[in-house]
Amino acid sequence: MQQIGNIKEIQAFALESRRSGKTIALVPTMGYLHDGHLELMKRAREKADLVIVSIFINPIQFGPNEDLDCYPQDLDGDLAKCRNVGVDIVFTPTREMLYPDSFQSSVEVKEITKGLCGAGRPGHFQGVTTVVSKLFNLTLPNIAFFGEKDFQQLAVIRQMVDDLNFPIEIVGVQIVRESDGLAMSSRNAYLPDRERKEAANIFQALIHAKALHKQGLKESKALCQTVSEQLDKKMESPFQVEYIKIYNASNLTEINGPITTPAVLLIAVKLGGTRLIDNLKL
Ligand code: AMP
Numbered sequence: 001m002q003q004i005g006n007i008k009e010i011q012a013f014a015l016e017s018r019r020s021g022k023t024i025a026l027v028p029t030m031g032y033l034h035d036g037h038l039e040l041m042k043r044a045r046e047k048a049d050l051v052i053v054s055i056f057i058n059p060i061q062f063g064p065n066e067d068l069d070c071y072p073q074d075l076d077g078d079l080a081k082c083r084n085v086g087v088d089i090v091f092t093p094t095r096e097m098l099y100p101d102s103f104q105s106s107v108e109v110k111e112i113t114k115g116l117c118g119a120g121r122p123g124h125f126q127g128v129t130t131v132v133s134k135l136f137n138l139t140l141p142n143i144a145f146f147g148e149k150d151f152q153q154l155a156v157i158r159q160m161v162d163d164l165n166f167p168i169e170i171v172g173v174q175i176v177r178e179s180d181g182l183a184m185s186s187r188n189a190y191l192p193d194r195e196r197k198e199a200a201n202i203f204q205a206l207i208h209a210k211a212l213h214k215q216g217l218k219e220s221k222a223l224c225q226t227v228s229e230q231l232d233k234k235m236e237s238p239f240q241v242e243y244i245k246i247y248n249a250s251n252l253t254e255i256n257g258p259i260t261t262p263a264v265l266l267i268a269v270k271l272g273g274t275r276l277i278d279n280l281k282l
């Protein structure tokens with residue numbers, strides 16, 4: 001496995017690999033890798049000759065009062081994990097390389113970034129689509145892997161690839177969870193013991209709503225209400241719900257009335273100072 005920190009070098013490597021007929025899979029990450037990230041890499045390993053993992057904490061996708069400055073990092077641990085699952089290249093650019101002083105462009109997906117996380121994190125998805133476009137151009141993947149944990153992000157990337165005709169296949173990978181159901185996230189490291197334990201209630205509340213939906217409760221508002229009630233009942237630590245919503249899983253529009261199409265229940269909760277997201281297909 002090789003670590004490349006330079007944008008000219010990674011692009012030359014990718015160009016040469018593609019010219020010689022090799023296929024490339026890309027897994028973009030912000031590092032502090034866990035089993036969710038590793039699942040993406042394992043899936044990538046099965047699909048291409050070369051697997052490139054990028055590790056880059058992308059400053060332009062963080063808002064002014066978010067956790068950019070304390071986002072967890074462990075490059076040595078990350079490199080060991082990548083090596084273990086057979087990654088070929090770990091791309092670790094610096095901020096200055098990706099955003100030199102002269103930088104002035106951006107990529108924006110307009111409609112489906114307005115709700116959910118886009119509403120609470122203005123500019124976030126523009127930061128994501130801009131950096132992912134840059135990573136695509138630098139690593140020239142045939143195929144790229146993203147987690148369903150960030151369900152809206154996956155939909156936004158698919159939309160961008162479709163709209164801008166990137167010749168890249170996008171693969172979504174199911175959420176990997178801790179044994180108590182909490183969706184794995186680098187940000188879980190922020191949770192003190194007590195909040196970490198209580199965080200499992202988020203997934204339990206989604207499961208509860210899914211069961212009610214299966215039993216015949218089809219009204220979107222009522223299902224979201226049950227999630228909220230479950231959290232109120234089970235959580236002892238202070239928390240704030242940012243959103244609990246049901247969306248059409250294929251076009252990412254909100255469902256307000258009865259659910260008649262494949263749907264996904266999405267939630268964002270702030271537990272103490274930690275923002276957690278999760279979702280479950282109904
Ligand atoms: P991040 O490092 O948080 O930007 O995540 C990098 C990629 O890993 C994104 O495509 C995420 O959706 C994906 N990912 C993060 N957590 C999980 C998880 N628990 N299960 C599956 N994919 C995940």
